[in-house]
Amino acid sequence: MATIDTNSTRPKSPSPETDEHEIIFSSFGMFIIDEIHHLDGTSQYDVIGGAGTYAAYGARYFLPYPLSKGVGWFVDAGSDFPQAIKKELFSLQTTMIFREDQTRLTTRGWNRYGENDFREFRYTTPKKRIVMEDVMRTKLVESRTFHVICSPERAQDLIEGIVEQRKSTKEDLPVPVIAWEPVPDLCTPEHLDACLAVLPTVSILTPNAAEAAAFFGQPEPFEKESIEAIGLRFLPFMRDDAAIVIRAGSHGCLILSKGRETMWLEAYHTPFPDRVIDPTGAGNTFVGGLCAGYVLSDGDIIEASIYGNIAAGLSIEQVGLAKLTLPNDDGQPELWNGSEVMDRVKEYKARIGLSRIL
Numbered sequence: 001m002a003t004i005d006t007n008s009t010r011p012k013s014p015s016p017e018t019d020e021h022e023i024i025f026s027s028f029g030m031f032i033i034d035e036i037h038h039l040d041g042t043s044q045y046d047v048i049g050g051a052g053t054y055a056a057y058g059a060r061y062f063l064p065y066p067l068s069k070g071v072g073w074f075v076d077a078g079s080d081f082p083q084a085i086k087k088e089l090f091s092l093q094t095t096m097i098f099r100e101d102q103t104r105l106t107t108r109g110w111n112r113y114g115e116n117d118f119r120e121f122r123y124t125t126p127k128k129r130i131v132m133e134d135v136m137r138t139k140l141v142e143s144r145t146f147h148v149i150c151s152p153e154r155a156q157d158l159i160e161g162i163v164e165q166r167k168s169t170k171e172d173l174p175v176p177v178i179a180w181e182p183v184p185d186l187c188t189p190e191h192l193d194a195c196l197a198v199l200p201t202v203s204i205l206t207p208n209a210a211e212a213a214a215f216f217g218q219p220e221p222f223e224k225e226s227i228e229a230i231g232l233r234f235l236p237f238m239r240d241d242a243a244i245v246i247r248a249g250s251h252g253c254l255i256l257s258k259g260r261e262t263m264w265l266e267a268y269h270t271p272f273p274d275r276v277i278d279p280t281g282a283g284n285t286f287v288g289g290l291c292a293g294y295v296l297s298d299g300d301i302i303e304a305s306i307y308g309n310i311a312a313g314l315s316i317e318q319v320g321l322a323k324l325t326l327p328n329d330d331g332q333p334e335l336w337n338g339s340e341v342m343d344r345v346k347e348y349k350a351r352i353g354l355s356r357i358l
Helices: 051-060 085-092 132-138 153-171 189-201 209-214 224-237 284-297 300-317 341-352
Strands: 025-027 032-037 043-049 071-077 094-102 108-115 119-121 146-151 177-180 243-247 253-257 263-265
Touching: 025 051, 025 284, 043 085, 043 094, 043 341, 051 146, 051 284, 051 300, 085 119, 094 146, 132 153, 132 253, 146 153, 146 284, 153 177, 177 189, 177 284, 189 224, 209 224, 209 243, 209 253, 224 253, 243 284, 243 300, 253 300, 284 300, 300 341
Parallel strands: 025 071, 025 146, 032 108, 071 094, 146 177
Antiparallel strands: 032 043, 108 119, 243 253, 253 263
């Protein structure tokens, strides 16, 4: 088993002048093209999706060019890959590992939504998972943060692989920040021991409330007190410098760490729920924003979670992903869904009573 140095220090904020193309965020999540069927009978096709995609967008919101090159992720394109989607993805100006294979179909998913946020999902073409060997062959192995979305057992293997590979890549690479998002189907009591065993190697544990409760065989908790009680059961197994951030839908998120009071941050769209169109991918997007915010704030988990909430808010304002408007020669800055992301951060922090602005 790889040895994890738990005496890590807070990350250094990136600088576009001194850290050209430094990889700030990398995801082990997949790219998927979705078709979505709604309760009212309407449908959308060729919707960009996938956990890795949403997470990459979540980080990208806060990293305008040239820092956008610090967002690392994989896109596996098959013979059926739409050119319009390819053009949109390349417009992000990220470190996207775009792999074309004319012998296979692009990974596609079928989604059906019902009442009470019910979602049914299945793959309609074979999926292509991102493995450690993929990352080892690229600059992404040097990333400051990693989004690991998988079972506890696979998380253990990936984290050990990351640590070992970084040792052989560069001697001075710092200990990376690992944000682990458990996959829902494997959040079961049978996987609890493996979950608790991997927690000492994790920097940020970030399940949603239903996933956290499912490890203990409990139904999804809807009251804040019940969510806190579940989260506190994981905390003794975490490192002293680590944190738990539980994503709790309309409640926002819960932050737990040793030596710190329990803290809730309301969801971005709490005052204007009518803007919520489609919750698909909100959790993955949250984690991408969380990781970017963690680096940009020099390891402040509260600031990072605010970024996560802003990212999730952007992701649910439409079916699919938020829309990027690139800067123009008239001085217009980069916009997402028609607004500057840092304006959203300032407005949100003023609303919840946090005045410190990055």
